[in-house]
Amino acid sequence: MELSAVIRAGTIVIIALAVGWIFNLLQVPAGWLLGALLTGLFVGLTRSNVNYDGWPFKLALSLVGANIGLLMNKELFGIIGLYLGPLLITLLLTLISGFFLGWLLFHWSKILDKRTAFFCCIPGGASEIISVSSEYGADERIVAAFHTARITLFVLCIPFVAGIWNNTNGNELTEVASYSLSYELILTFIVVMTLATVLNRLFKVPAGALLYAIAMGFIFGEFVFQIERVPNYIGGIGQGLIGVMVGVRFDRETLVRLKRIGTVSISILSIYLGISFISGYVFWKLSDVTYIVGLLSVVPAGAAEMSATAFALELEPTLVASLQIIRVISIFVTLPLLIWLINKLR
Numbered sequence: 001m002e003l004s005a006v007i008r009a010g011t012i013v014i015i016a017l018a019v020g021w022i023f024n025l026l027q028v029p030a031g032w033l034l035g036a037l038l039t040g041l042f043v044g045l046t047r048s049n050v051n052y053d054g055w056p057f058k059l060a061l062s063l064v065g066a067n068i069g070l071l072m073n074k075e076l077f078g079i080i081g082l083y084l085g086p087l088l089i090t091l092l093l094t095l096i097s098g099f100f101l102g103w104l105l106f107h108w109s110k111i112l113d114k115r116t117a118f119f120c121c122i123p124g125g126a127s128e129i130i131s132v133s134s135e136y137g138a139d140e141r142i143v144a145a146f147h148t149a150r151i152t153l154f155v156l157c158i159p160f161v162a163g164i165w166n167n168t169n170g171n172e173l174t175e176v177a178s179y180s181l182s183y184e185l186i187l188t189f190i191v192v193m194t195l196a197t198v199l200n201r202l203f204k205v206p207a208g209a210l211l212y213a214i215a216m217g218f219i220f221g222e223f224v225f226q227i228e229r230v231p232n233y234i235g236g237i238g239q240g241l242i243g244v245m246v247g248v249r250f251d252r253e254t255l256v257r258l259k260r261i262g263t264v265s266i267s268i269l270s271i272y273l274g275i276s277f278i279s280g281y282v283f284w285k286l287s288d289v290t291y292i293v294g295l296l297s298v299v300p301a302g303a304a305e306m307s308a309t310a311f312a313l314e315l316e317p318t319l320v321a322s323l324q325i326i327r328v329i330s331i332f333v334t335l336p337l338l339i340w341l342i343n344k345l346r
Contacts, residue, residue, distance in 0.1 A: 001297045002190070009050060009056075009085055012040075012244065012248070014045055016035070016243065016245075016247075017037060017237060017241075018033075018038060019036060020033065020243060021240075022286065024236060029159055029162065029312075030159035030162070030239065030308075030312040030313060031312070032236035032240045033155070033243045034156070034159055034160065034243065035240070035243070036244040036247065037152075037156065037243035037244065038247065039243075039249040040243060040249075041152070041248075044248040044249060044251040044252075045251060045255070050243075051248060052245040052248065053211070055197075058197065058200065059209075059241075060241035062196040062210070062212075063213075063234075063344065064213070064235075064238040064242060064307060064308050065196060065210040065211070065212070066214075067234055067235050067238055067306075068214050068217065068318055069216060069218040069219075069318075070329065071221075071230070072214070072217070072218040072221070072222070072318045073222065076311060076319065079188050082288075082329075083287055083323060084326075085286070086283045086287045086316035087283070087297070087298065087323055087327065089283075089286060090298040091185070091298070093278075093282060094298065095123065095334075097123075097279075098121045099341070099342075100119040100120070101271060102122070102342070103245065104271075105118075105121060105265075106268070108264040109262070109265075109306055110258065111126070111261065111311075112142065112261065113240050114136075114214065114265055114341075115133075115137050116138040116143060117243060118138075118338075119136070119143045120143055120146035121272070122312055122331070123331065124300070124332055126148070126160075127287055130143050130147055132335070133138075136339055138227070141257060145257035146259055149254065149256050149258055149269060150269060151246055151302050152247065153269055154272065154273065154276070154299060154301030154305070155246055155303070158276075158295065158309060162292045162295065162296065162309060165291070165292050169256030178234070184225055187226050187233075188217075188224075192217045193214060196209055196212035199212040199216075205334040206325075206328045206329050207328050209308070210303055210321070211325050214321055214325075216259035234312050235312070238308060239286055239308040239309075239311065239312050256308065276295070278294075281295075281297075283298050289319070295320065296320045302324075306320060307320055
């Protein structure tokens with residue numbers, strides 16, 4: 001990458017983080033995430049030559065994951081099994097609705113082939129689904145555009161709705177003391193993020209950078225350094241990085257491809273969003289968590305993005321991250337079966 005491109009990309013990140021910080025000061029729900037996302041959207045739609053795919057995005061994932069992992073405690077493993085049943089039911093609901101929406105997209109669009117339409121609506125990890133879509137004969141450009149639009153829409157709507165719901169139900173965010181960034185904490189982040197990067201290179205799994213960082217963060221925070229607190233702005237920076245890197249993906253090329261499909265794409269995305277709220281409701285009714293925690297845990301909007309939202313709103317981020325990762329891995333493992341079913345449908 002040329003030096004000018006590096007400087008430009010770095011400048012955009014700094015501006016996005018500044019906007020996220022301002023949003024946070026104004027007490028906008030998930031302000032770091034939304035402020036940076038809107039900045040990224042503006043950049044993506046005005047200039048299509050900026051992206052953070054590859055190691056920059058994985059670095060942001062590992063920062064968010066390390067932060068969440070350091071907050072985890074051993075008690076989480078004792079209760080996570082209680083939520084596997086509700087998660088399985090909502091996962092089946094999400095998969096069935098994804099098939100239904102893929103069928104609708106195929107028949108309504110008139111221009112998409114069957115595999116491309118269904119890959120657009122598979123509710124798994126977006127990057128993983130996009131990367132394998134061409135191997136199964138789908139048009140990965142359309143699949144990438146649709147998943148980019150889905151993630152962008154969800155990350156715009158879900159944090160805002162979650163923040164409003166959280167406040168109107170008497171769960172306003174409490175003011176947390178600001179903790180200093182010690183040398184021990186800096187060393188912990190460096191070690192955790194480095195190990196997560198190495199493991200992700202050696203053993204590829206869906207949401208690997210996030211998963212490994214959470215695991216390493218838990219191990220080092222609980223058993224090695226005994227980290228109890230992390231400054232709030234570290235989590236905010238991680239959320240901001242995720243926001244701007246997701247936002248710039250929705251560029252003019254993505255918009256043009258969605259326009260080719262027509263208003264059908266807007267209809268499918270809107271139905272997708274509505275079904276996600278229903279899935280959150282089902283999880284809420286089948287478990288003892290609040291509706292918003294249930295929504296963040298099952299909505300197909302990206303494990304990192306929803307984990308960052310839960311962290312921003314102080315809504316069980318470790319539980320949300322754990323259930324989201326289980327959801328993404330489960331869908332990816334069942335992908336061959338999903339493809340077989342797609343081929344059987346007419």
